[in-house]
Amino acid sequence: MxxxxxxxxxxxxxxxxxxxxxxxxxxxxxxxxxxxxxxxxxxxxxxxxxxxxxxxxxxxxxxxxxxxxDPLPAMRQLLDRFASYRIISKLQNTLQGKSICCPPYLEINTDNMSIIQEAVDRKQLTYPLICKTRVAHGSRSHEMSLIFSHAGLRDVRPPCVLQSFVNHGAVLHKVFVVGEQHFTVERPSLKNFPTGPYDRKTVFFNSHEVSKPESCSRLTALDETTPRVPAPSDDVMAVMVKELRAELGMALFGVDVIMNIDTHRLTIIDINIFPSYEGVPQFFSSLLSHIECLLNTRHDTKLRLSQTTSNTP
Structure with missing residues (x-):
């Protein structure tokens, strides 16, 4: 109400x-x-x-x-992680020198272990690997796993994405976009892991449960001696959002980003279709402002069209 x-x-x-x-x-x-x-x-x-x-x-x-x-074709591409990761990779190439990157990743369409292992080596992905479903919507899309060696690749269930895991101090920054505005909310995330490969069983987890505001999990618990990772630069964040808006042609979406604990580079790990905007109290007022802007633009366009038509001999 x-x-x-x-x-x-x-x-x-x-x-x-x-x-x-x-x-x-x-x-x-x-x-x-x-x-x-x-x-x-x-x-x-x-x-x-x-x-x-x-x-x-x-x-x-x-x-x-x-x-x-938002336009249906634009939304469809974010429902497919293969498509959205290609967009992220393209963005990384566009923003070279802007301290924005994405982890190396691999699209998996086969359950042939030798083919997967060869592809991981060729792409030079580093362990641990995070495995995500191709479908980026629904409860199943939150079911992920951490794979620590070639042997763990037997747990891969195609179609899926394999992505090099980046240590980020267990802090996830969820960026919520509403038209020209964006809001950043900090959430818990996966803790740091040693760079592999090494002998450890695959860890299965639900990303939604791990990154809830009130989440308290062994997978997010950091050692007290782990240094705090700096927050993303507002300027870099604004550049990222502007480029993504132009590339996607959308006004309502979310971006999951982390800060690489070693390089302090802003790292994009996922794009989300019409997120929950949980933790953004300004959402509805921002949405209203964006709608008013769109309606005013629409009115001005119709007015100019009407004037042009009436002036046509």
Whole structure:
């Protein structure tokens, strides 16, 4: 109710869309804020979800003046870690010299141990490796593992991503983007591990549970003598967000970053589709400001178009 009052106080009516009903009768809409990630993922194997998605896309395509937060093609690429990691790698190349990087990674599509081991060696990935599912949404996407040697690669379950683990002092910085603004929230993270390879069983964990604000896990417990890693530079963070916004074409997303304990470089480890914004009390006011900006731009564009049309001989 507080959120509705906030929007109504600025002259914006908020309507909840029922995707099971014709959207035409529920509109018209100036702007649609959505999180259709569940529907997009389920549409791959569920005809009902595919129908809902088709109906939504039909409405959007026949109402070009309706602003969509965020475009479906942009959201789809963040549901696939193969695609999002390619984006991160591209960003690293674009921002060379800006103290921004991403760990080496490998896309795994086979369960052939010899092929995987050869690829890890060729790519010069260092142990431990963190293994993540290809699908970057849903409860399963949080199920990860730490692999400490070639022998541990038998625990890989393709399709997945293998990424060199970077020691970062057990501190994760979650960057929440809302249009032109971004907010950073500090969370617990995995502790430091010796650089391998070495003989240790694979560690399986849930990243969501490890990085909850109140998380207290043996996997996040640091030795008291471990030095504190410096926080990311605000300037570097702003550069990263600006480049990602341009590359993704999105306004609502999250970025998981860490600070390399050895190089103190900002290291991007994941991009998240429409995150929870937990710990960001300014989220709704920031979202409102961004929506107002979009609507004002839309109004100015329509006004210029109208003037151009009326002046046409």
């Amino acid at each position: 507080v959120v509705l009052s906030l929007f109504r106080g600025r002259g914006i009516e908020v309507v909840e869309i029922d995707l099971s009903q014709p959207m035409e009768s529920q509109g018209p809409f100036d702007i649609i804020v959505h999180k259709l990630s569940d529907v997009i993922v389920e549409a791959e194997h569920d005809s009902r979800s595919q129908q809902l998605l088709d109906n939504f896309q039909t409405y959007v395509s026949t109402h070009p003046h309706t602003v969509l937060l």
